[in-house]
Amino acid sequence: MTSDPESLSKARLRVWLKLLKAVNGIEGEIRRNLRDRHRTTLPRFDVMSALARFPDGLKMSDLSSFLKVSNGNVTGIVDKLTEEELVQRVPVPGDKRAQIARLTSKGKAEFEKLAGHHEGWIDTLLDALSMEDLETLSDTLERVLSQSTEKERADA
Amino acid sequence: MTSDPESLSKARLRVWLKLLKAVNGIEGEIRRNLRDRHRTTLPRFDVMSALARFPDGLKMSDLSSFLKVSNGNVTGIVDKLTEEELVQRVPVPGDKRAQIARLTSKGKAEFEKLAGHHEGWIDTLLDALSMEDLETLSDTLERVLSQSTEKERADA
DNA sequence: CCAAGATATTTTAAGCTTAAAATTTCAGCC
DNA sequence: GGCTGAAATTTTAAGCTTAAAATATCTTGG
Missing domain, CATH: 1.10.10.10 (Winged helix-like DNA-binding domain superfamily/Winged helix DNA-binding domain)
Known part of the structure; x- marks a missing residue:
């Protein structure tokens, strides 16, 4: 694996x-x-x-x-x-x-x-992306963004 | 819908x-x-x-x-x-x-x-992304990239 | 009141970026 | 051989970007 x-x-x-x-x-x-x-x-x-x-x-x-x-x-x-x-x-x-x-x-x-x-x-x-793709991608990005948000709080 | x-x-x-x-x-x-x-x-x-x-x-x-x-x-x-x-x-x-x-x-x-x-x-x-997330994201991006590759061919 | 520090903005200096012009060299053709 | 166009690179001019310095104004404590 x-x-x-x-x-x-x-x-x-x-x-x-x-x-x-x-x-x-x-x-x-x-x-x-x-x-x-x-x-x-x-x-x-x-x-x-x-x-x-x-x-x-x-x-x-x-x-x-x-x-x-x-x-x-x-x-x-x-x-x-x-x-x-x-x-x-x-x-x-x-x-x-x-x-x-x-x-x-x-x-x-x-x-x-x-x-x-x-x-x-x-x-x-972004023609290649269906509504379902967009939802998945949006969720994924959301998780990445909340990670960087944590980082910002740590820096502040 | x-x-x-x-x-x-x-x-x-x-x-x-x-x-x-x-x-x-x-x-x-x-x-x-x-x-x-x-x-x-x-x-x-x-x-x-x-x-x-x-x-x-x-x-x-x-x-x-x-x-x-x-x-x-x-x-x-x-x-x-x-x-x-x-x-x-x-x-x-x-x-x-x-x-x-x-x-x-x-x-x-x-x-x-x-x-x-x-x-x-x-x-x-990218700590928030599991191997499965990465595979899905990679596939999605691949499709987006092949779209822009088509565009480039059209421009050339 | 007023001095001192905070706040809002602009200016400055340095680096990145591009497109287009300039320079140098090459390759092919007569 | 020499001319002409192509190719490789650098230079130039203009715009974007930042951090840090400079300016102007405000606010607060004494």
Whole structure:
């Protein structure tokens, strides 16, 4: 049987590499589509996607923690989206340090369009997965995620 | 039932986002470990890992296509690994354009150490997955990968 | 009030990434 | 031999990313 700890560890490593390959392949395809068909990038899409979930906008720091990227990172991306009038910065009454980033109506319209295409691309790329596959995969990922959540608590 | 095409598409999108979250979480942990415990980075590890599979080394272009990154990218990474004497560039007899990058003995030793720790980190991070989970997941990913392989053929 | 520490954000420096341009060398053909 | 296009690599320009430093503002305790 292939169930000693040694082979389990090797099997986990092989699956990890395959997982990475699949995710990188799909992500690459999304990036290509965003670039070639919509003249934008994944980080910009991610920021717009986050802001679309919060119609009243998000403080810069909340946006960066939601996206799990650094503060300085969102500063740069929001700068550019703001230049293009897809996002606007709104001062927070009573706190001159903070700013709220929110989609403009132009930004909302642009995001709706992107989001529809994005869902279609994913649908095609994951075409091989049935509803049953998705449920199994979702459960599996859930267990992996709760593992990393434990790790985060340990680090904090 | 939840099996109309609409909900299948939404389910695929949700699973994709969860997949991304899991993979990014694990990858982030690997990057942190490489940085904090070994003063190195994932791209450097990836290059060394590729070279470790080919004891005779790889041409720069073969290295970049193996890793699926641009030529210019590996140039920069190999430059730095070379400065640290972990990698060396060897001229190709009969073709003055080409160079072969290969691990030095110092590089090999360094990589062995990293690879052992790397396998341990993955083992811990995927601790929740049994051999059976791994087999199911591997099959699922295989189907996703063959989908993207078809796509690549279509593009070429 | 005000000093000191905390908080929100931006700036900076360094590294990774890509596509495209530039450079060097090769291979084939006349 | 020499020209032309292909091939291997590096360079360049632009964007993303982070951690750490810098700035500005707020809050709290004295």
